[in-house]
Amino acid sequence: xxxxxxxxxxxxxxxxxxxxxxxxxxxxxxxxxxxxxxxxxxxxxxxxxxxxxxxxxxxxxxxxxxxxxxxxxxxxxxxxxxxxxxxxxxxxxxxxxxxxxxxxxxxxxxxxxxxxxxxxxxxxxxxxxxxxxxxxxxxxxxxxxxxxxxxxxxxxxxxxxxxxxxxxxxxxxxxxxxxxxxxxxxxxxxxxxxxxxxxxxxxxxxxx
Numbered sequence: 001x002x003x004x005x006x007x008x009x010x011x012x013x014x015x016x017x018x019x020x021x022x023x024x025x026x027x028x029x030x031x032x033x034x035x036x037x038x039x040x041x042x043x044x045x046x047x048x049x050x051x052x053x054x055x056x057x058x059x060x061x062x063x064x065x066x067x068x069x070x071x072x073x074x075x076x077x078x079x080x081x082x083x084x085x086x087x088x089x090x091x092x093x094x095x096x097x098x099x100x101x102x103x104x105x106x107x108x109x110x111x112x113x114x115x116x117x118x119x120x121x122x123x124x125x126x127x128x129x130x131x132x133x134x135x136x137x138x139x140x141x142x143x144x145x146x147x148x149x150x151x152x153x154x155x156x157x158x159x160x161x162x163x164x165x166x167x168x169x170x171x172x173x174x175x176x177x178x179x180x181x182x183x184x185x186x187x188x189x190x191x192x193x194x195x196x197x198x199x200x201x202x203x204x205x206x207x208x
Contacts, residue, residue: 005198007094008190010034011102011167013109014124015157017135019173023124024103026176027183034099034187037090040066043081056086074104074111087116099187106163113166120190122183123167127174129154 014020028034041055042063051057058066063082067075075084085102093100102119104112112119126132136150164170169186173179190196 005097005196005201007033007097007099008187008196009037009090009094009100009102009119010187010190011104011109011112011119011121012124013104013106013122013160013163013167014173015126015132015160016153017132017139017157018124018126019135019176019179020103020124022176023171023173023180023183024101026180027187028101030180031184031187033097034101035093037085037100037102040072040084040086041081042083073116074108076105076108076111085112099191106160106166110163110166120169120186121167122169122171122186123164124179125161125164125170125172126157127172129157131174132157 012020012024024036028036038052039055040058040063042058042060043055045051045055045057049055060082063075063084066072066084066086071086071088072084073087073090075082077083085104085108090100090102102112109121113121126135133150133154136153140150171179171182171186
Protein backbone atom coordinates (compact mmCIF):
# COMPACT_ATOMS: atom_id res chain seq x y z
CA UNK A 1 0.00 0.00 0.00
CA UNK A 2 1.21 3.47 -0.83
CA UNK A 3 2.03 5.37 2.34
CA UNK A 4 1.59 9.11 2.70
CA UNK A 5 3.90 11.41 4.58
CA UNK A 6 1.06 13.79 5.44
CA UNK A 7 -2.71 13.63 5.50
CA UNK A 8 -5.11 15.99 3.74
CA UNK A 9 -7.94 18.17 4.97
CA UNK A 10 -11.22 17.87 3.06
CA UNK A 11 -13.59 20.81 3.56
CA UNK A 12 -17.18 19.76 2.84
CA UNK A 13 -20.11 22.19 2.52
CA UNK A 14 -23.72 21.85 1.37
CA UNK A 15 -27.15 23.36 1.91
CA UNK A 16 -29.16 21.79 4.72
CA UNK A 17 -30.89 18.69 3.35
CA UNK A 18 -28.45 18.03 0.50
CA UNK A 19 -27.22 14.79 2.10
CA UNK A 20 -23.78 15.93 3.25
CA UNK A 21 -23.89 14.24 6.66
CA UNK A 22 -24.85 10.86 5.18
CA UNK A 23 -22.15 11.05 2.52
CA UNK A 24 -19.48 12.02 5.05
CA UNK A 25 -20.42 9.19 7.40
CA UNK A 26 -20.41 6.59 4.63
CA UNK A 27 -17.15 7.71 3.02
CA UNK A 28 -15.32 7.61 6.37
CA UNK A 29 -16.64 4.10 7.08
CA UNK A 30 -15.70 2.83 3.63
CA UNK A 31 -12.29 4.37 3.02
CA UNK A 32 -10.76 4.38 6.48
CA UNK A 33 -7.80 6.52 7.65
CA UNK A 34 -10.05 9.57 7.59
CA UNK A 35 -11.58 11.16 10.68
CA UNK A 36 -14.00 14.01 11.34
CA UNK A 37 -12.72 17.32 12.64
CA UNK A 38 -13.87 17.96 16.23
CA UNK A 39 -14.80 21.62 16.70
CA UNK A 40 -14.50 23.74 19.81
CA UNK A 41 -17.72 25.27 21.11
CA UNK A 42 -18.99 27.34 24.03
CA UNK A 43 -22.47 25.81 24.07
CA UNK A 44 -23.53 23.35 26.75
CA UNK A 45 -23.22 19.61 25.96
CA UNK A 46 -26.45 17.91 24.95
CA UNK A 47 -27.55 14.57 26.37
CA UNK A 48 -25.22 11.83 25.15
CA UNK A 49 -22.54 14.14 23.73
CA UNK A 50 -18.96 13.26 24.69
CA UNK A 51 -16.14 15.74 25.31
CA UNK A 52 -13.52 15.69 22.51
CA UNK A 53 -15.66 13.29 20.46
CA UNK A 54 -18.71 15.33 19.47
CA UNK A 55 -17.18 18.71 20.38
CA UNK A 56 -14.56 20.14 22.68
CA UNK A 57 -16.64 22.15 25.13
CA UNK A 58 -14.93 25.26 26.55
CA UNK A 59 -15.96 28.49 28.28
CA UNK A 60 -16.50 31.78 26.44
CA UNK A 61 -13.40 33.14 28.17
CA UNK A 62 -11.21 30.28 26.99
CA UNK A 63 -12.60 30.47 23.47
CA UNK A 64 -11.92 34.22 23.28
CA UNK A 65 -8.35 33.62 24.44
CA UNK A 66 -7.90 31.08 21.65
CA UNK A 67 -9.20 33.62 19.13
CA UNK A 68 -6.69 36.17 20.43
CA UNK A 69 -3.84 33.69 20.02
CA UNK A 70 -4.89 32.87 16.44
CA UNK A 71 -5.63 29.23 17.30
CA UNK A 72 -8.56 28.85 14.89
CA UNK A 73 -8.48 28.44 11.12
CA UNK A 74 -12.12 29.54 11.25
CA UNK A 75 -14.68 30.44 13.87
CA UNK A 76 -18.21 31.82 14.01
CA UNK A 77 -20.94 32.83 16.43
CA UNK A 78 -24.23 30.94 15.99
CA UNK A 79 -27.26 31.72 18.16
CA UNK A 80 -25.03 33.23 20.85
CA UNK A 81 -22.59 30.31 20.96
CA UNK A 82 -19.09 30.21 19.50
CA UNK A 83 -17.77 27.44 17.26
CA UNK A 84 -14.24 27.07 15.88
CA UNK A 85 -11.76 24.72 14.19
CA UNK A 86 -8.35 24.36 15.80
CA UNK A 87 -5.38 24.78 13.46
CA UNK A 88 -3.10 22.90 15.86
CA UNK A 89 -5.48 19.94 16.01
CA UNK A 90 -5.75 19.75 12.22
CA UNK A 91 -1.97 19.92 11.76
CA UNK A 92 -1.38 17.21 14.36
CA UNK A 93 -3.78 14.80 12.66
CA UNK A 94 -2.41 15.46 9.19
CA UNK A 95 1.19 15.13 10.39
CA UNK A 96 0.33 11.60 11.54
CA UNK A 97 -0.81 10.72 8.00
CA UNK A 98 -4.53 10.83 8.78
CA UNK A 99 -6.99 12.62 6.49
CA UNK A 100 -9.44 15.02 8.16
CA UNK A 101 -13.02 15.65 7.05
CA UNK A 102 -14.30 19.10 8.00
CA UNK A 103 -18.07 19.49 7.68
CA UNK A 104 -18.63 23.24 7.60
CA UNK A 105 -20.80 25.98 6.09
CA UNK A 106 -19.71 28.27 3.26
CA UNK A 107 -18.83 31.10 5.64
CA UNK A 108 -16.36 28.90 7.51
CA UNK A 109 -15.00 27.45 4.27
CA UNK A 110 -14.24 30.95 3.01
CA UNK A 111 -12.36 31.77 6.22
CA UNK A 112 -10.23 28.66 5.78
CA UNK A 113 -9.54 29.45 2.13
CA UNK A 114 -8.46 32.97 3.06
CA UNK A 115 -6.30 32.06 6.06
CA UNK A 116 -5.04 28.50 5.55
CA UNK A 117 -2.69 27.26 2.84
CA UNK A 118 -4.04 23.89 1.77
CA UNK A 119 -7.19 21.82 1.81
CA UNK A 120 -9.47 20.19 -0.74
CA UNK A 121 -12.84 21.97 -1.00
CA UNK A 122 -15.90 19.91 -1.95
CA UNK A 123 -19.45 21.24 -2.36
CA UNK A 124 -22.48 18.94 -2.28
CA UNK A 125 -25.43 20.13 -4.39
CA UNK A 126 -29.03 18.88 -4.41
CA UNK A 127 -30.44 18.03 -7.87
CA UNK A 128 -32.70 21.11 -7.56
CA UNK A 129 -34.27 23.39 -4.97
CA UNK A 130 -37.56 21.53 -5.51
CA UNK A 131 -35.94 18.23 -4.54
CA UNK A 132 -34.21 19.93 -1.62
CA UNK A 133 -37.57 21.23 -0.37
CA UNK A 134 -39.06 17.74 -0.60
CA UNK A 135 -36.17 16.29 1.39
CA UNK A 136 -36.58 18.95 4.08
CA UNK A 137 -40.31 18.26 4.34
CA UNK A 138 -39.60 14.60 5.01
CA UNK A 139 -37.59 15.69 8.05
CA UNK A 140 -40.24 18.05 9.38
CA UNK A 141 -43.94 18.11 10.10
CA UNK A 142 -46.25 20.49 8.25
CA UNK A 143 -46.91 22.90 11.10
CA UNK A 144 -46.71 26.61 10.37
CA UNK A 145 -43.41 26.96 12.22
CA UNK A 146 -41.82 24.09 10.36
CA UNK A 147 -43.12 25.39 7.02
CA UNK A 148 -41.49 28.74 7.75
CA UNK A 149 -38.30 26.96 8.70
CA UNK A 150 -38.23 25.12 5.37
CA UNK A 151 -38.57 28.41 3.48
CA UNK A 152 -35.77 29.91 5.55
CA UNK A 153 -33.50 26.98 4.79
CA UNK A 154 -34.32 27.13 1.08
CA UNK A 155 -33.58 30.86 1.00
CA UNK A 156 -30.25 30.25 2.72
CA UNK A 157 -29.53 27.40 0.29
CA UNK A 158 -29.85 29.77 -2.67
CA UNK A 159 -27.20 32.04 -1.15
CA UNK A 160 -24.88 29.12 -0.32
CA UNK A 161 -25.17 27.60 -3.79
CA UNK A 162 -23.94 30.87 -5.32
CA UNK A 163 -20.58 30.19 -3.64
CA UNK A 164 -20.08 26.88 -5.49
CA UNK A 165 -17.13 28.22 -7.53
CA UNK A 166 -15.12 28.70 -4.34
CA UNK A 167 -14.78 24.90 -4.19
CA UNK A 168 -12.44 22.56 -6.06
CA UNK A 169 -15.10 19.91 -6.67
CA UNK A 170 -18.90 19.88 -6.92
CA UNK A 171 -20.93 16.69 -6.45
CA UNK A 172 -24.63 16.67 -7.32
CA UNK A 173 -26.23 14.30 -4.84
CA UNK A 174 -29.07 12.97 -6.98
CA UNK A 175 -28.47 9.30 -6.11
CA UNK A 176 -26.59 8.19 -3.00
CA UNK A 177 -24.55 5.29 -4.41
CA UNK A 178 -23.34 7.29 -7.40
CA UNK A 179 -22.58 10.36 -5.28
CA UNK A 180 -20.62 8.26 -2.79
CA UNK A 181 -18.47 6.83 -5.60
CA UNK A 182 -17.66 10.35 -6.79
CA UNK A 183 -16.84 11.44 -3.26
CA UNK A 184 -14.52 8.44 -2.84
CA UNK A 185 -12.86 9.24 -6.18
CA UNK A 186 -11.96 12.77 -5.07
CA UNK A 187 -10.41 11.52 -1.83
CA UNK A 188 -8.55 8.69 -3.57
CA UNK A 189 -7.15 11.03 -6.21
CA UNK A 190 -5.86 13.38 -3.51
CA UNK A 191 -4.24 10.47 -1.69
CA UNK A 192 -2.37 9.55 -4.88
CA UNK A 193 -1.04 13.07 -5.42
CA UNK A 194 2.74 13.27 -5.85
CA UNK A 195 2.76 16.01 -3.22
CA UNK A 196 1.99 13.35 -0.61
CA UNK A 197 5.29 11.52 -1.12
CA UNK A 198 8.75 12.92 -0.35
CA UNK A 199 12.04 11.95 -1.98
CA UNK A 200 13.18 10.52 1.35
CA UNK A 201 10.20 8.14 1.19
CA UNK A 202 11.13 7.17 -2.39
CA UNK A 203 14.73 6.46 -1.38
CA UNK A 204 13.69 4.49 1.69
CA UNK A 205 11.01 2.38 -0.01
CA UNK A 206 11.78 2.26 -3.75
CA UNK A 207 15.55 2.65 -4.02
CA UNK A 208 16.36 0.39 -1.10
